[in-house]
Amino acid sequence: MTESATLPLAAAPKRKLGGLDAWFPTAVFAAGGALLPLLGDSYLGVIATRACIYWVLVSGLNLVVGFAGQIAIGWVALLTLGAYVTSVLTAGTVMPELSPYLALLVAAAVGAVFGVIIGLPALRLRTFYFAMTTLGFATIVTQVALAWKSVTGGGVGVPGPVLPYPFASPWGFYYFCLGLAVLCTWMTTNIASSRFGRSLVAIRDAEVAAEAVGISKPALLVTVFLFSGAVAAIAGGLFASLQSYITPDAFTFDLSVLFFIAILIGGRGSILGPLLGTIILTALPEFAAPLVAWSTFLYAVLLLVIVLAVPGGIADMLDFKNRRPLERHREIRPRPELLAQILPPQARPNLLKLANVSLSFGGVRAIDGVDLEIRMGEVHGLIGPNGSGKTTMLNVISGYYAPQQGQVRLNEEILPPRAAAARAGWRIARTFQTPRLVGAESVLENVMIGATTAGRASFIASLLALPSHRRDEVQAYDAAMAALSAVGLDQLAFVRADRLQHSELRFVEIARALVLQPSFLLLDEPAAGLSVDEIERLGALIVSISRRGTGVLLVEHHADLIFDICDRVTVLNLGKVLASGTPAEIRAHREVVNAYLGA
Amino acid sequence: MLLSIVSYGLALGAVYALIGITYNVMFAASRVFSFTAGTVGMLGGVFGALCIDRLGMPVAVGFLITLAAGAGLGIITEVLTVRPVLKSLDQHLYVLSTLAFALMLQQLTAIEWSTEPQPFPRLLPFGSGWFDQQFWLPLLACALTIAGLEWLYRYTLVGRAFLAISEDNYAARALGLPEQTLRIASYALAGMIGTLAGFTGGEMMLAYFGNGPLLNFYGFVPVALGGMGSNRGAVAGGLALGLFQQTANFLVGGIFASVAIFVVFILVLLVRPEGFAGAAPARRV
């Protein structure tokens, strides 16, 4: 530790995000796939083509299910849609014949729109409700295909599209599908290791924290549904071509189950895992012929076993580096001197002001006409007995609750109430009483979530790993590493967050907040559960942060810490300000001493 | 025609309502919606046909065995798919585990029973026409169930304990209530209500494995509309759904009836995610 303190930051490992998951799947998949025809077994070729097509769909669905954690069971609806759009357009029965490539593009556009329509309820509904609505969509699409005879041929169906030379032959078509599958692997891998991928996982596992760093769930999910719908519809077009003829019978619910389970077997938040899952589930019934009637039953058993025994799926089993034991007696040694690298000097004076704020829950007045001023460069302590409204204050400031009366102003501008995700834009960052982190991701990735609003690359730029995406990544990486070094956790940067001790998680949260370069930092009991030494170092860190110009609001029970480091202290009791002033004034305040500090 | 709408609509609606109550009873005990609700409904019909038609048991014996099987399935659901994932409720793993179990039951039925609809026996030797037993049996079952539940929850100690754990799990445990036993009992009860739905609706819907997903969806609609956890809401929602479906069958017919129901379902949920009788979601932070 002491050695590394003198090392320049550049010596920290560079861009090793996600380890196995980053480049490996694309490369192995492409190479293995390209060599397959050498086996000379064109039956194997059909199975492989099918696996590629399913993967095109699953890769997109993976972002919805595996990353964002939305339980979309009925995704076969989009396969159906894509298959029919492509087939009908190339058949030329309703309008002039289109080239298959053009038809695939149209299908992608239609699929993107319907991806959003099917996904829309996810923005508003609870998990199980959403699962039910996707199921409903899956039924409806087939029903419409049956009923709309003039276009879809009803139950008789329509012939699938045939791609022109050189993709007309079975192996040619296989290469076309393989190419798309490899492209999808590459693109989703890019997304996975971009701010979008990290944000999706944050929505899944730490939704509240995601809002606090400025992640807008609706915008993000809509983007992902667009992408996922588009690739699913393309997969549908290819599926129709492979089937050579489609009827509504071909789009069974079993297929939907296969897609969904492939992701969960593979492991949430992974690309390689679901890829293997898709290949296994596509191939298994072909090579276990006696079991064929039982295949869906076995998928279900597999799903149950995975959920109960290995929630991380295949990806977890392949994650060797996180099985290495960590050093037992770790100490957190923040290096406040490194803060200069993250927190730039404040350009203008800042003032966060609460005027006459009130909020009640039911009949209980949680806060009652509170005034509060947090100045730049100062640590402002907020103390009070349990239930006195401290955390509620934080939640009002950070936009989770709308006050029924009064406003929160930043430099005389009123901050919109109930707009938590917008606070990051005002550079107001916070931590939580119980740390809200993504346990399945590395410490570094957790901290990089703080750089979400700083990212400039669009979703498409990230998809294609354009220069703007790479610039974002380097910046986010550097900022996160600097923040981790400052709080003293850089050695644990690549460890999964759920392997850390509780006290370390508190510092991770502070690092994540620092990456936002906050003008104001709200800390909710950061010292809870820390040792005496750790509390002392935390205090020093907080003071250093404030001296860079950031205003800190510190909610704490440890009176010593408060009186040691605060420039100003406010005492709350029963939702009202009991006293406010310098630590010395508060110490002398009779009522405070009687009510709260004790003798 | 009006008679047909009313008799079939109410009978179907009663079956949906019972499945809705099945969802609710499980939800009240564990905050979990289980995909097995419709599946036990389907199995109520299958077990009934199996016991009475295939094995030639008397109706009463077949009925009791069916209910017992429902209770057994409920207990297995709790032990196998709910208890292990209760710790991490916020990760919604229960959606996956109960889906997996429901799929297993569904496939097992398809393979071991039949993929074709099988006849369901006539339960009572009298009545026909518009007041046939196939119409009033589900309604009677639904009325008895809701009356029984109200009595249980209001006037018995066990019932109050049920209410206590559904209000506040931790507090109930702190009071020394046997939370786990009560949860198992709730699941057994839910299983019985589910099979009761399938059994009394058997003559109308037949012993058919495909009823599982159907009941899963149509049984959930009343829960969503009536507000989760509200049994009265589920009954009102179920009967309304049955009548709506039947009317739509008459007016537009065929495929468009199910599309109409689905569209209404989505729109209502988007406008009022908590349903007509439910409360707004609790705070998150």
Added chain:
Amino acid sequence: MSISRRQALLGSAASTAALATGVFRPAIAASEPIRIGYLPALTGPSSSTGIGINRGTELAVKEINDAGGINGRQIELVVRDTQSDPTKAVNAATELTRRHKVHVIWGPLNSGEALAATPLIARDGVPQLHPCWVDSLTDVKKYPLAFRNAPTNQQIGGAANHYVVNILKAKKVAVISDTTGYGTASLNAYVPMLKTIGAEVVYEGSVESNNPDLKPELLRMQAAGTQAIMPWSVNAGFLSRIINTRAEMNWDIPIVGQTTLGSGQTKALLKKPEYWEKVYPNNFRNCSYNATGALPPRTVEFVERIRKAKIEMGDTLLWWIALGYDGPRLMAEAIKAAGSGPEEIAAYWNKVKAWPGVYGSITWTPDVHDGFQNEEIVMCQANSLKEGAFTLAPGYTG
């Protein structure tokens, strides 16, 4: 299998392909078994047909092999269950044509699967014989090697329409189907046909087969003055509901349509056995009892053979077994006479004339690969089911 292994040994696929077809084939041909690829749906939602057909097919193959095979070569039946799923059928068909390199394919037995598999089998140049009814499943231009030894939907509907309009003299007809592919397709095809032979279609509709209540539909038919109901569905639950509702409404009109109207499944779902009166499903003359209760002589002899082989008949239909029995025999005859090459088989089949099948007489020409004869499609009385066969409906002679 043996060929693909040899390819792997020799390394270069291109040169061996030439060797395999040019040099090695004749040498091994004498002893090599004839591989018939077989695609039944033995599990899944529409498997009861497949199970019935399978009994006939296995019997035929066993008889041929016991009698010394085809020119001394045994038949090897390479079976892949399609599970009533078009996706599985595509995989299975490819496995048969490409990996097992079968000489000829029998199936798929269900139209949904055949629609997807037939173009692939045609592309791989393997002769195919199937009993599926969907009209587009034979096409001498698109699928020159595909032949059908069963009626087309056109023929089936034509026979039912003929019976309703010309024999029962019903002028106002209701046509109802379920929402499956088969159901809607039939409805689409038959309604115009009815109109051309002078009937008035007063009701047409496709209904979800799980719908427990068909009363609304039947009331609409009644209001429109329907004189005969023609249901098109293979779903026994759906059909039995139509029959039950008709009886409960005390509505005494004939129901004429799909063969499943007469299946044991449908019977089991009827509330009372007498509801089966005046229900006339499609059937086939060769597998029907005449007014005196006798089967045609050719069939009597076949039933004898089934009994001797101890094949269960009570739970299936005679025509399914007969159809399954005819398939391999048509193949054996072609290979015996002309050889096992694809062109040889097809060329022989193209000239088949009045081939005396148990299920029906088959005549193919180079331009028409639908071999079944119109006059052999009849209607029968549903409630006359006895040992898998039915009595002709009233109005037929013979």
